[in-house]
Amino acid sequence: xxxxxxxxxxxxxxxxxxxxxxxxxxxxxxxxxxxxxxxxxxxxxxxxxxxxxxxxxxxxxxxxxxxxxxxxxxxxxxxxxxxxxxxxxxxxxxxxxxxxxxxxxxxxxxxxxxxxxxxxxxxxxxxxxxxxxxxxxxxxxxxxxxxxxxxxxxxxxxxxxxxxxxxxxxxxxxxxxxxxxxxxxxxxxxxxxxxxxxxxxxxxxxxxxxxxxxxxxxxxxxxxxxxxxxxxxxxxxxxxxxxxxxxxxxxxxxxxxxxxxxxxxxxxxxxxxxxxxxxxxxxxxxxxxxxxxxxxxxxxxx
Amino acid sequence: xxxxxxxxxxxxxxxxxxxxxxxxxxxxxxxxxxxxxxxxxxxxxxxxxxxxxxxxxxxxxxxxxxxxxxxxxxxxxxxxxxxxxxxxxxxxxxxxxxxxxxxxxxxxxxxxxxxxxxxxxxxxxxxxxxxxxxxxxxxxxxxxxxxxxxxxxxxxxxxxxxxxxxxxxxxxxxxxxxxxxxxxxxxxxxxxxxxxxxxxxxxxxxxxxxxxxxxxxxxxxxxxxxxxxxxxxxxxxxxxxxxxxxxxxxxxxxxxxxxxxxxxxxxxxxxxxxxxxxxxxxxxxxxxxxxxxxxxxxxxxxxxxxxxxxxxxxxxxxxxxxxxxxxxxxxxxxxxxxxxxxxxxxxxxxxxxxxxxxxxxxxxxxxxxxxxxxxxxxxxxxxxxxxxxxxxxxxxxxxxxxxx
Numbered sequence: 001x002x003x004x005x006x007x008x009x010x011x012x013x014x015x016x017x018x019x020x021x022x023x024x025x026x027x028x029x030x031x032x033x034x035x036x037x038x039x040x041x042x043x044x045x046x047x048x049x050x051x052x053x054x055x056x057x058x059x060x061x062x063x064x065x066x067x068x069x070x071x072x073x074x075x076x077x078x079x080x081x082x083x084x085x086x087x088x089x090x091x092x093x094x095x096x097x098x099x100x101x102x103x104x105x106x107x108x109x110x111x112x113x114x115x116x117x118x119x120x121x122x123x124x125x126x127x128x129x130x131x132x133x134x135x136x137x138x139x140x141x142x143x144x145x146x147x148x149x150x151x152x153x154x155x156x157x158x159x160x161x162x163x164x165x166x167x168x169x170x171x172x173x174x175x176x177x178x179x180x181x182x183x184x185x186x187x188x189x190x191x192x193x194x195x196x197x198x199x200x201x202x203x204x205x206x207x208x209x210x211x212x213x214x215x216x217x218x219x220x221x222x223x224x225x226x227x228x229x230x231x232x233x234x235x236x237x238x239x240x241x242x243x244x245x246x247x248x249x250x251x252x253x254x255x256x257x258x259x260x261x262x263x264x265x266x267x268x269x270x271x272x273x274x275x276x277x278x279x280x281x282x283x284x285x286x287x288x289x290x291x292x293x294x295x296x297x298x299x300x301x302x
Numbered sequence: 303x304x305x306x307x308x309x310x311x312x313x314x315x316x317x318x319x320x321x322x323x324x325x326x327x328x329x330x331x332x333x334x335x336x337x338x339x340x341x342x343x344x345x346x347x348x349x350x351x352x353x354x355x356x357x358x359x360x361x362x363x364x365x366x367x368x369x370x371x372x373x374x375x376x377x378x379x380x381x382x383x384x385x386x387x388x389x390x391x392x393x394x395x396x397x398x399x400x401x402x403x404x405x406x407x408x409x410x411x412x413x414x415x416x417x418x419x420x421x422x423x424x425x426x427x428x429x430x431x432x433x434x435x436x437x438x439x440x441x442x443x444x445x446x447x448x449x450x451x452x453x454x455x456x457x458x459x460x461x462x463x464x465x466x467x468x469x470x471x472x473x474x475x476x477x478x479x480x481x482x483x484x485x486x487x488x489x490x491x492x493x494x495x496x497x498x499x500x501x502x503x504x505x506x507x508x509x510x511x512x513x514x515x516x517x518x519x520x521x522x523x524x525x526x527x528x529x530x531x532x533x534x535x536x537x538x539x540x541x542x543x544x545x546x547x548x549x550x551x552x553x554x555x556x557x558x559x560x561x562x563x564x565x566x567x568x569x570x571x572x573x574x575x576x577x578x579x580x581x582x583x584x585x586x587x588x589x590x591x592x593x594x595x596x597x598x599x600x601x602x603x604x605x606x607x608x609x610x611x612x613x614x615x616x617x618x619x620x621x622x623x624x625x626x627x628x629x630x631x632x633x634x635x636x637x638x639x640x641x642x643x644x645x646x647x648x649x650x651x652x653x654x655x656x657x658x659x660x661x662x663x664x665x666x667x668x669x670x671x672x673x674x675x676x677x678x679x680x681x682x683x684x685x686x687x688x689x690x691x692x693x694x695x696x697x698x699x700x701x702x703x704x705x706x
Binding site: 034061062065066068069072073076079080082083084086087089090123124125200238258262265267279282283285286287288289290291292293 | 346347348350362365380381382385386389562565566568569570572574575576578579580581582583586587588589590592593601605608609611612619622623626630643703706
């Protein structure tokens, strides 16, 4: 018993010293990131064992079990505390279809996106915006560009004091027109806007129900490369992707958007009108976390 | 005379295991009717197939029915259709499809009613076997059978009133555990392990439980226990791998089972870091009650289980560690996959879950079991509050999608 106590005391001191030196030593990033909750857990384990040994509880029937519970509970608490301090608010990055097909609903979509940005501002979320297709008042480019070139960033992803007026102001100048490619817009977003961003991002792609690609569409290798880029980004940040299509979908468009969602590791939701947009976006974790099972299926024989 | 005889008979029934099991079933049926009315106007914020009456196959029940009615989607090419089919192990779908052949006349019943009836039969078996497990733990003299109907109201206990695959899994895991501890017949161990893993992959939580008994058998030189535990572990793993290989062969993609399983992680929080960050973000940066409930219940239930396991009277400490091992496996899986979904119902698949609650209830209602009356009342209040909160999570969370 005495020997065990000495070993535990030495361990305790070593853990303490290790915890202090942990920052000075170069640890692998994945370990360094969690070094202090890890230190917390080891300390809890060592102190618990020390206490039960010192109190001569090791032979008590239940003591070792409670030591286990304290260690599990202490570890959960340490790591939850760490998560609490290191959690970052997500940035809602909108990729908006401003092609000609969006013309009838663009005004409504604009209003709903501003509403979403306003609610998100209350939850300290960041904002970003890119459009594809469309023409900007006062700009000489826009619809004069080739279909697969017609996309530009409007608001760089960041945290703004007044995101709703930022997005409102920019969208006021956009007139839906021409064509554009959802896939190209997605690729540019990943390459140019979020590759160097270090906070969680929810990419919200809003498109009309109509076929969302240029003719001819980008080659399959373009999609593969985009997926690779998305996976690269995911190595560094939490990236969630939600594709929202508005209006009745023809089978070709539905397949295309479902295919994109599955390839990007995101989800696709079709809504009849822009009115449902705020609900879908705000409940996006609900939709996305259940994406593999939310498709309506027949449950009884016809 | 007749009336007094009937009253006496009823009173004597209330002292029996079967009498209380039937009472529990009757209460479950009444609760089921109430739940049906309550669940009718409620729906989750996403599209998911539903059946009527809702209690016959809530949450993922319709997917088992789809497999029963139409068979597995062996030839589907898209990931969503494959997922809807192969996330679900086959036994319940087979039983639903086979029922008309075994029970003539039941063919006119819709598949969801058959699913529900099968679950109810397994529920009866679970209640009986849970009490038998308490006997095996050497604590039956401490538990009154009259407490049995209260099982309905422990967290996730209302599953007994619904059609689901968790209660049948519990039946087989209980059978497996009793076979390892008491009956010790290898044929029974094999059958229970095969049926458990074919019902739900949750049966894999039995592996750490059986490992504890394997180690205990080895330490105590109890060869029979050691052998039975080893047989259970091997059969669970082998049958699971055979099913995985069979799915891969039939679909034409050897790793399809794993790919589909990975989706449950990909569309949740990815890993343990994501899990804890989502938990924190759900409070700090979101108003989404569903996310808060999902992530918090996953942790609360696992921790509460560990505390209850520590407080129940057990003759042998190995049983406590076995229960804890199953519970930690469930918590560990949720954390590692970053997936908090359905812990409130998954916990019911752990073989000692109902039994430990019965023992704990019994300890609380026995005045002499806790020395200080203040501690006893404090424990009763905390335990009741836990029940109440989890009852709300289950009753409202099932139709509103709060925990899945």
